[in-house]
Amino acid sequence: MKQLLYLFVLVSAALLAFRNPKEKLFTIPKKWPKPLYDFSQNKLSEAKIKLGRALFYDPLLSADNTISCASCHSPYNAFTHVDHDLSHGINDRIGTRNSPALMNLAWKSSFMWDGAIANLDMQSLAPISHPDEMGSSIEKVVSELNRSALYRKAFYQAYGDSLITGEKTLKALSQFMLSLVSSDSKYDRVMLKQEQFTEQEARGYSLFRQNCAACHREPLFTNDAFANNGLPVDPSLNDCGKMKISKKSADSLLFKVPTLRNLEYSFPYMHDGRFKKLSQVINHYVSGIQHSKTLAPELQKPIILSSNEKVDLLAFLLTLSDKNFVFNPDFAYPKDFFTPAAKD
Amino acid sequence: MKNAFLFCFLICYTAFGQANLPVEVSLFFKGEKLELEKWYIYESEKQNEKDENVDSVLFESLRFYLSGFELTKKGKSVWKEKESYHLIDAENPASCQINLNFAKNTDFDGLKFNLGIDSITNSGGVKGGDLDPVKGMYWTWQTGYIHFKLEGKSNLCPTRDNQFSLHLGGYSFSQNTMQSLSFDLKNPEKAVLELDLSDFLRGIDFKNLNHVMSPGAEAVRLSQQAAALFLLR
Numbered sequence: 374m375k376q377l378l379y380l381f382v383l384v385s386a387a388l389l390a391f392r393n394p395k396e397k398l399f400t401i402p403k404k405w406p407k408p409l410y411d412f413s414q415n416k417l418s419e420a421k422i423k424l425g426r427a428l429f430y431d432p433l434l435s436a437d438n439t440i441s442c443a444s445c446h447s448p449y450n451a452f453t454h455v456d457h458d459l460s461h462g463i464n465d466r467i468g469t470r471n472s473p474a475l476m477n478l479a480w481k482s483s484f485m486w487d488g489a490i491a492n493l494d495m496q497s498l499a500p501i502s503h504p505d506e507m508g509s510s511i512e513k514v515v516s517e518l519n520r521s522a523l524y525r526k527a528f529y530q531a532y533g534d535s536l537i538t539g540e541k542t543l544k545a546l547s548q549f550m551l552s553l554v555s556s557d558s559k560y561d562r563v564m565l566k567q568e569q570f571t572e573q574e575a576r577g578y579s580l581f582r583q584n585c586a587a588c589h590r591e592p593l594f595t596n597d598a599f600a601n602n603g604l605p606v607d608p609s610l611n612d613c614g615k616m617k618i619s620k621k622s623a624d625s626l627l628f629k630v631p632t633l634r635n636l637e638y639s640f641p642y643m644h645d646g647r648f649k650k651l652s653q654v655i656n657h658y659v660s661g662i663q664h665s666k667t668l669a670p671e672l673q674k675p676i677i678l679s680s681n682e683k684v685d686l687l688a689f690l691l692t693l694s695d696k697n698f699v700f701n702p703d704f705a706y707p708k709d710f711f712t713p714a715a716k717d
Numbered sequence: 718m719k720n721a722f723l724f725c726f727l728i729c730y731t732a733f734g735q736a737n738l739p740v741e742v743s744l745f746f747k748g749e750k751l752e753l754e755k756w757y758i759y760e761s762e763k764q765n766e767k768d769e770n771v772d773s774v775l776f777e778s779l780r781f782y783l784s785g786f787e788l789t790k791k792g793k794s795v796w797k798e799k800e801s802y803h804l805i806d807a808e809n810p811a812s813c814q815i816n817l818n819f820a821k822n823t824d825f826d827g828l829k830f831n832l833g834i835d836s837i838t839n840s841g842g843v844k845g846g847d848l849d850p851v852k853g854m855y856w857t858w859q860t861g862y863i864h865f866k867l868e869g870k871s872n873l874c875p876t877r878d879n880q881f882s883l884h885l886g887g888y889s890f891s892q893n894t895m896q897s898l899s900f901d902l903k904n905p906e907k908a909v910l911e912l913d914l915s916d917f918l919r920g921i922d923f924k925n926l927n928h929v930m931s932p933g934a935e936a937v938r939l940s941q942q943a944a945a946l947f948l949l950r
Binding site for chain 1: 839840841842843844845849850851852853855857858859860889892933
């Protein structure tokens with residue numbers, strides 16, 4: 374009997390030792406809500422995430438092989454566009470909106486600044502087909518992928534079938550994007566009592582909770598809703614936000630509340646990238662709010678901050694930077710997928 | 718005891734035996750079999766007295782989704798097809814033949830289905846088969862399937878190349894374009910669904926209405942008009 378017990382302990386120990394540390398492909402960070410994405414319809418696997426990552430970085434997805442998803446969603450900028458206010462697509466065509474930073478997408482109920490897309494799987498269709506973005510079509514992308522031996526092999530490894538379809542392509546892209554979880558900022562470590570805010574950051578945190586947290590709700594720093602945060606309309610774009618989709622006047626100038634994680638890397642800010650610096654954003658909330666019919670109730674009463682308090686708030690916002698996310702080698706350009714020979 | 722097993726086996730056997738109902742979609746224009754890329758002459762609706770009311774029209778493509786097939790008995794559902802999504806494409810005769818497979822002893826006297834796709838599927842994750850976005854029936858810039866797509870030319874269209882494109886879809890609340898249809902089945906062996914597109918053109922003022930490319934009131938109205946075309950023979 375005792376021997377049996379020893380055997381049991383030995384076997385369990387061996388099993389534990391050989392467990393792949395990457396086995397858990399998606400973990401819900403402590404104290405976070407349940408994700409909204411339905412993983413049961415798109416079961417994560419390492420091979421699919423790897424495939425999705427290759428697709429994300431491959432300009433094959435654009436009409437003239439020049440633009441990849443990463444052109445507008447660069448990892449080092451928390452997956453938003455480098456330096457442009459409005460996104461640039463093929464032939465340097467300029468879109469009408471700023472590309473959002475991509476992270477924690479499993480917790481979003483809708484996508485795009487106006488919520489036009491209800492499911493992450495379908496999101497990739499938009500840039501692939503948009504004439505100002507990648508200017509191609511999913512039909513064309515799938516037929517090109519089917520022509521590539523590299524991808525036929527990768528799809529085979531991921532799905533056990535080398536026939537490439539739109540469904541498999543889009544699901545793989547979703548898998549990579551779902552893996553982009555940012556939950557290791559100083560703020561997170563403070564919440565887990567592993568670190569402490571400086572006095573300034575702590576003051577900023579309490580200002581944040583008074584003035585901003587209703588919309589930029591912790592821990593995701595967005596309530597996943599739409600609001601008019603008082604930005605004056607840019608007459609050259611005339612973007613009415615959610616109203617374009619719902620056709621209801623009550624939705625005029627409502628935009629999705631973005632997350633505030635990794636702001637340090639994701640400039641410029643707002644749906645049209647009108648602010649380059651966080652200090653401009655804070656000044657907007659303090660002295661730039663434009664009153665209109667749909668202005669959010671939370672912003673009807675002026676937010677009054679002294680110059681010191683503005684600096685405190687800014688210091689807090691910078692605690693949301695997650696270096697390990699931005700520089701995570703698992704999220705970067707997959708060199709060894711595209712040039713297997715260079716793997717040494 | 719043995720007999721009981723045998724009995725169960727027999728019951729199962731008869732219950733799991735398969736029967737089928739072929740459903741054929743048959744497309745017409747003014748009573749003739751519909752041909753794509755062919756000019757048809759028809760009487761258009763006069764918008765005012767002076768208008769010429771003869772128009773020629775040509776269809777380049779006609780595609781639509783039929784979904785959620787059900788058999789009914791006295792209005793009550795007795796069988797539902799699983800994963801019931803069928804893309805009908807005028808260019809592809811095979812797509813116009815749907816085969817419903819159900820248990821042998823199903824007793825039914827009616828057929829139910831939808832023109833379009835339900836809202837849960839519309840807003841859910843990506844699907845394969847006829848729902849794969851490579852079929853070109855998905856709006857890319859916003860969520861949702863195009864339920865019904867008719868493209869072609871009419872001399873009345875003041876557009877480039879006289880083109881019209883009617884993309885009907887939309888699934889949320891007031892913009893929902895899915896239409897439910899139900900019919901009495903006189904012949905339980907075969908169902909032929911007939912649509913005559915000339916009836917669809919009645920009530921379309923091509924001069925003013927030639928591009929519907931997003932959900933909204935116009936798409937809802939035209940979807941109702943498209944649903945009214947279905948006749949069961």
